[in-house]
Amino acid sequence: MSTTYKLKLKNNLIIVAIMTPIIIFFTFILIYEEGFSNQLISSLFICFFCPFVGVSLKTLLSNKPGLIIDHEGIFNRSGIPVIGFIPWEDVESIQWKGPWLCVFTSNNEKYITGNIISKLMKRYNTKHLGTPIFINFQNLVLDDIEILMDQLYSAMEEHIEKSRLSMGEGAVGQSFR
Structure with a gap:
């Protein structure tokens, strides 16, 4: 016997869709601020956040069961x-x-x-x-x-x-x- 459960898409996609532009907006504001530490933190954040968003969207948009x-x-x-x-x-x-x-x-x-x-x-x-x-x-x-x-x-x-x-x-x- 095999039981399959689908992923909920609507709520998760809404969260990712709202949070991504907000976080990217504030990250780019920090990049243009004076100071090496702001630019370094922003650059590191973009390097880690963008792949996470990509993996999240790939998982959520897949037709495979959860x-x-x-x-x-x-x-x-x-x-x-x-x-x-x-x-x-x-x-x-x-x-x-x-x-x-x-x-x-x-x-x-x-x-x-x-x-x-x-x-x-x-x-x-x-x-x-x-x-x-x-x-x-x-x-x-x-x-x-x-x-x-x-x-x-x-x-x-x-x-x-x-x-x-x-x-x-x-x-x-x-x-x-």
């Missing part, structure tokens, strides 16, 4: 930076941390990939959340978050059960609920 849960794992594009596919074999636990559902894996470094900004964001997430992988429900079109949670836990437990059976063990063991 989240897919199936028997193989989780395909997560719900946040920025995009993580991609996480097989159930790598998942150790799933926990709520603030507004995010964090996916803890056996090897965080495996998921700290991409360009320099993506890596920096994933390292920041790892430092503050304990993992580079989180599911951002605010970016997904959901009818009921409880249904999504049940699907996540059911898929994880199904994988664990198959692993135990293939190893010849009984069904007794850890539950993720």
Whole structure:
């Protein structure tokens, strides 16, 4: 069984569309101000902000689903930076941390990939959340978050059960609920 969730576009695009010109406007004002520090800060900000906007727009305008849960794992594009596919074999636990559902894996470094900004964001997430992988429900079109949670836990437990059976063990063991 595979469940797909689409990304919410309207709210996110509005935020990016409003914030981008405002930030660029104030950055250019700082560039033309006297002083090396203002110009340096503005230049560095443009170098980091413009790629972030580009990646955000690319992600938001894509027709790809934001989240897919199936028997193989989780395909997560719900946040920025995009993580991609996480097989159930790598998942150790799933926990709520603030507004995010964090996916803890056996090897965080495996998921700290991409360009320099993506890596920096994933390292920041790892430092503050304990993992580079989180599911951002605010970016997904959901009818009921409880249904999504049940699907996540059911898929994880199904994988664990198959692993135990293939190893010849009984069904007794850890539950993720």
